[in-house]
Amino acid sequence: MNSNEQHLLSKIATGNGHGENSPYFDGWKAFESNPFHLTNNPEGVIQMGLAENQLCFDLIQEWILNNPQASICTPEGVNDFREIAIFQDYHGLPEFRNAVAKFMEKVRGNRVRFDPDRIVMSGGATGGHETLAFCLADPGEAFLVPTPYYPGFDRDLRWRTGVQLLPVVCESSNDFKVTRKALEDAYERAQEANIRVKGLLITNPSNPLGTILDKQTLRELVSFINEKSIHLICDEIYAATVFSQPGFISISEIIEEEKDIACNRDLIHIVYSLSKDMGFPGFRVGIVYSYKDTVVHCCRKMSSFGLVSSQTQHLIASMLSDDAFVDRFLAESAERLERRYKFLTCSLAEVVIDCLKSNAGLFLCMDLRHLLKNKTFEAEMELWQVIINEVKLNVSSGSSFHCSEPGWFRVCFANMDDSTMEVALTRIRTFVRQHKDVKIPKRKCWNSNLRLSFSSLRVDAQSMLSPHSPVQSPLVRARN
Amino acid sequence: MAIEIEQPSVGLSKVAVSDTHGEDSPYFAGWKAYDENPYDELNNPLGVIQMGLAENQVSFDLLEEYLEEHSEASSWGKGASGFRENALFQDYHGLKSFRKAMASFMEQIRGGRVKFDPERVVLTAGATAANELLTFILADPGDALLVPTPYYPGFDRDLRWRTGVKIVPIHCDSSNNFQITPEALEAAYNNAKAMNIKVRGVLITNPSNPLGATIQRLVLEEILDFVTRKNIHLVSDEIYSGSVFSPTEFISVAEILEARKFKDSERVHIVYSLSKDLGLPGFRVGTIYSYNDKVVTTARRMSSFTLISSQTQHLLASMLSNKAFTENYIMINRERLRKRYEMIIEGLRSSGIECLKGNAGLFCWMNLSPLLDKPTREGELALWDSMLHEVKLNISPGSSCHCSEPGWFRVCFANMSELTLQVALKRIHIFMEKKGGERNQQIFSQ
Numbered sequence: 001m002n003s004n005e006q007h008l009l010s011k012i013a014t015g016n017g018h019g020e021n022s023p024y025f026d027g028w029k030a031f032e033s034n035p036f037h038l039t040n041n042p043e044g045v046i047q048m049g050l051a052e053n054q055l056c057f058d059l060i061q062e063w064i065l066n067n068p069q070a071s072i073c074t075p076e077g078v079n080d081f082r083e084i085a086i087f088q089d090y091h092g093l094p095e096f097r098n099a100v101a102k103f104m105e106k107v108r109g110n111r112v113r114f115d116p117d118r119i120v121m122s123g124g125a126t127g128g129h130e131t132l133a134f135c136l137a138d139p140g141e142a143f144l145v146p147t148p149y150y151p152g153f154d155r156d157l158r159w160r161t162g163v164q165l166l167p168v169v170c171e172s173s174n175d176f177k178v179t180r181k182a183l184e185d186a187y188e189r190a191q192e193a194n195i196r197v198k199g200l201l202i203t204n205p206s207n208p209l210g211t212i213l214d215k216q217t218l219r220e221l222v223s224f225i226n227e228k229s230i231h232l233i234c235d236e237i238y239a240a241t242v243f244s245q246p247g248f249i250s251i252s253e254i255i256e257e258e259k260d261i262a263c264n265r266d267l268i269h270i271v272y273s274l275s276k277d278m279g280f281p282g283f284r285v286g287i288v289y290s291y292k293d294t295v296v297h298c299c300r301k302m303s304s305f306g307l308v309s310s311q312t313q314h315l316i317a318s319m320l321s322d323d324a325f326v327d328r329f330l331a332e333s334a335e336r337l338e339r340r341y342k343f344l345t346c347s348l349a350e351v352v353i354d355c356l357k358s359n360a361g362l363f364l365c366m367d368l369r370h371l372l373k374n375k376t377f378e379a380e381m382e383l384w385q386v387i388i389n390e391v392k393l394n395v396s397s398g399s400s401f402h403c404s405e406p407g408w409f410r411v412c413f414a415n416m417d418d419s420t421m422e423v424a425l426t427r428i429r430t431f432v433r434q435h436k437d438v439k440i441p442k443r444k445c446w447n448s449n450l451r452l453s454f455s456s457l458r459v460d461a462q463s464m465l466s467p468h469s470p471v472q473s474p475l476v477r478a479r480n
Numbered sequence: 481m482a483i484e485i486e487q488p489s490v491g492l493s494k495v496a497v498s499d500t501h502g503e504d505s506p507y508f509a510g511w512k513a514y515d516e517n518p519y520d521e522l523n524n525p526l527g528v529i530q531m532g533l534a535e536n537q538v539s540f541d542l543l544e545e546y547l548e549e550h551s552e553a554s555s556w557g558k559g560a561s562g563f564r565e566n567a568l569f570q571d572y573h574g575l576k577s578f579r580k581a582m583a584s585f586m587e588q589i590r591g592g593r594v595k596f597d598p599e600r601v602v603l604t605a606g607a608t609a610a611n612e613l614l615t616f617i618l619a620d621p622g623d624a625l626l627v628p629t630p631y632y633p634g635f636d637r638d639l640r641w642r643t644g645v646k647i648v649p650i651h652c653d654s655s656n657n658f659q660i661t662p663e664a665l666e667a668a669y670n671n672a673k674a675m676n677i678k679v680r681g682v683l684i685t686n687p688s689n690p691l692g693a694t695i696q697r698l699v700l701e702e703i704l705d706f707v708t709r710k711n712i713h714l715v716s717d718e719i720y721s722g723s724v725f726s727p728t729e730f731i732s733v734a735e736i737l738e739a740r741k742f743k744d745s746e747r748v749h750i751v752y753s754l755s756k757d758l759g760l761p762g763f764r765v766g767t768i769y770s771y772n773d774k775v776v777t778t779a780r781r782m783s784s785f786t787l788i789s790s791q792t793q794h795l796l797a798s799m800l801s802n803k804a805f806t807e808n809y810i811m812i813n814r815e816r817l818r819k820r821y822e823m824i825i826e827g828l829r830s831s832g833i834e835c836l837k838g839n840a841g842l843f844c845w846m847n848l849s850p851l852l853d854k855p856t857r858e859g860e861l862a863l864w865d866s867m868l869h870e871v872k873l874n875i876s877p878g879s880s881c882h883c884s885e886p887g888w889f890r891v892c893f894a895n896m897s898e899l900t901l902q903v904a905l906k907r908i909h910i911f912m913e914k915k916g917g918e919r920n921q922q923i924f925s926q
Binding site for chain 1: 492493494495496501503535537540543544547548551554555556559560561563564566567568569570605606608609612616617618619620621623637642680711712713747755759760761762763764774775778781782784785786787788789790791792795
């Protein structure tokens with residue numbers, strides 16, 4: 001593009017705010033140019049950098065077949081076509097909002113109520129975050145975010161809004177817990193730099209850590225934001241991926257239940273989506289839930305820029321109001337995630353690779369600090385290059401998540417079938433043996449109980465990884 | 481329950497507290513009256529008839545028929561086998577089959593006179609998102625886009641609200657059927673300059689909303705020359721291109737570019753959507769077609785905030801790649817809209833009301849200036865109020881479209897049955913007779 005064209009576009013357009021130059025995406029290029037396929041390309045790169053939930057599609061498919069009326073394309077559902085096709089009201093279909101509210105309640109063990117009138121649609125959680133940023137902060141103002149955090153936030157919260165993200169540094173010494181000191185330090189740094197902090201953004205369960213916030217920490221956060229009079233944005237997109245104890249505690253529960261902490265509800269906003277819990281990233285079902293009326297109204301108006309397709313609202317309304325199905329799905333999904341997690345952690349432990357103890361998410365954090373040449377991010381990058389190019393696994397480096405310490409890598413485990421997972425583990429085993437004098441303990445973790453078996457699912461690696469799907473730069477997946 | 485504490489709540493952003501969302505415009509006030517008392521043929525025959533909503537409801541039977549005959553292709557195939565792949569697909573390039581189908585559909589609408597490259601089709605959740613997105617890309621906060629008046633009231637929000645970009649009007653009036661002139665373009669540009677505002681582009685809607693008329697070739701050429709001279713962009717919102725009553729009367733900016741062998745085309749961007757031509761506003765299907773590589777790349781990245789549901793892309797890919805279906809649809813839809821248009825024009829004429837000569841869209845541009853008590857915006861709003869509360873018709877006052885001449889109203893005709901349209905015309909007839917009678921009284925009593 002010539003220089004004439006260059007200045008013909010806006011600063012937003014010509015800058016790097018789109019975030020695609022982050023090292024987070026380098027591994028994807030290796031994957032895209034050489035994608036693994038069980039039969040057609042068994043030496044290819046295995047994608048372990050994509051946080052997708054592919055473990056329960058058999059259940060969904062069964063439901064779809066048994067509920068043709070949920071689609072407006074089938075003979076059973078086409079009578080609804082006209083009405084649905086015309087429906088563009090930014091309040092959303094009432095049955096959609098009711099079903100989503102109920103689903104969110106179920107995911108939280110029915111310990112809280114969600115008001116369907118506070119459910120606002122957005123273009124995925126990606127759109128939800130951007131909308132909240134537009135609503136809560138002016139250009140130049142900032143949100144605090146605990147590290148490590150999802151790299152997409154750099155684009156979602158900052159690109160078109162002009163809002164800044166300031167890190168709240170968390171460390172492995174206490175399992176990356178968010179401490180009051182870290183919060184205060186971050187806030188003070190902002191003050192010194194003359195940056196106005198408007199809010200704190202937390203992801204719970206955490207991406208990339210896969211951990212959940214305990215009650216003590218949640219109370220601490222609520223107390224902090226109340227003191228500073230700033231907003232609290234809680235991204236609970238992985239809420240239903242909690243697969244073992246301790247149980248998930250939502251911010252909504254803290255507001256409802258905690259009797260002895262000061263809490264201005266007007267400061268609390270939740271971002272949600274069906275992309276992770278249900279495995280429907282393509283359907284762009286994002287939700288903003290705010291306890292402050294004016295925020296609900298503002299975000300609803302802004303939702304005009306990213307409404308959920310009425311066709312999809314109709315399908316989701318039908319699916320999520322099927323109580324029996326939802327109950328079964330949530331239980332089965334958690335069970336399958338746990339099995340996958342145990343299989344992976346056990347196998348890694350065999351080669352003396354530790355993981356951060358976690359109980360949620362579609363990924364875990366591998367501790368490869370002992371494999372680093374030295375304690376630097378350069379060494380981390382080097383190791384990562386080796387993992388991509390020699391071991392042929394696309395995992396995500398901690399630095400791409402703004403982790404303060406080198407040596408941590410996020411590994412996704414819910415976006416592939418068992419066979420692929422086994423190949424990945426074989427490669428890791430081989431690599432560790434070749435590169436370190438590591439004593440492999442006698443105990444084995446190849447426990448068939450830990451394998452997932454889908455008797456009704458067509459276990460076909462071809463369809464699982466689909467080399468046919470256009471693979472491009474990872475941000476093409478709006479969220480991962 | 482946690483202790484609720486009274487606190488001056490921390491403020492929201494300037495964007496949030498501004499009223500640039502535009503919902504306080506009279507454009508929307510009529511809706512309230514309609515919502516409170518909506519017309520229904522059987523249950524509420526005296527209710528307010530909604531004529532302020534530019535929706536296309538005349539061709540649903542064609543879509544329903546298609547779905548009935550192709551339900552498996554439109555759905556997830558046999559045994560829902562395609563579900564998983566579809567549900568996982570969040571690539572911002574969009575389904576290739578859908579992009580191809582959109583490009584092909586857009587070509588058919590233009591009678592095959594232009595070619596569209598599917599690789600330049602960027603998908604957004606509606607034209608609302610497309611217009612905002614383009615504005616983010618083409619202009620910085622504080623800059624301006626020039627927009628001919630009268631224009632679609634939603635632009636005030638879509639182009640300005642979150643972007644911080646301004647709209648400077650290109651004034652058009654009835655002396656030449658509201659056509660855009662080179663003088664008006666220059667005047668608008670100089671106006672912006674005088675206010676120290678940097679102009680980044682011109683945004684036209686062709687066919688025009690609210691005029692219901694296509695822009696002539698000569699005018700398009702002049703606009704293209706103007707933006708080239710000023711080194712600015714041209715956005716052509718062609719959302720009503722499939723709703724032109726005669727197949728030969730619409731000239732897309734794409735045709736002009738092709739004729740010029742794409743010289744200076746990298747400043748041109750087309751916005752399209754299926755909300756009007758196919759009557760599918762709920763599905764949120766918008767597209768940006770840009771001749772500028774960098775704009776395509778950037779727009780695609782930005783579309784992450786507003787992707788089209790893969791479920792919907794899949795359904796429409798199937799439907800729009802069926803050429804027999806689309807050719808037939810386009811032809812029949814045009815015909816039905818033309819008939820509706822003729823019905824309303826005839827009905828209004830027989831009541832003594834003239835409209836701007838139109839040839840496209842889902843509405844006509846009605847001239848009620850002879851009825852105004854005062855030739856002012858207040859006079860227009862007073863008349864609008866009587867139309868709403870006495871005649872019980874919700875029509876859109878020209879002032880909400882930033883029309884510089886009072887007395888013009890946009891009246892939609894495609895969002896109701898023929899019977900309802902007849903009822904509306906009857907009410908107008910009675911109203912006009914009454915007005916005529918009053919005038920006679922006034923004359924006699926003077």
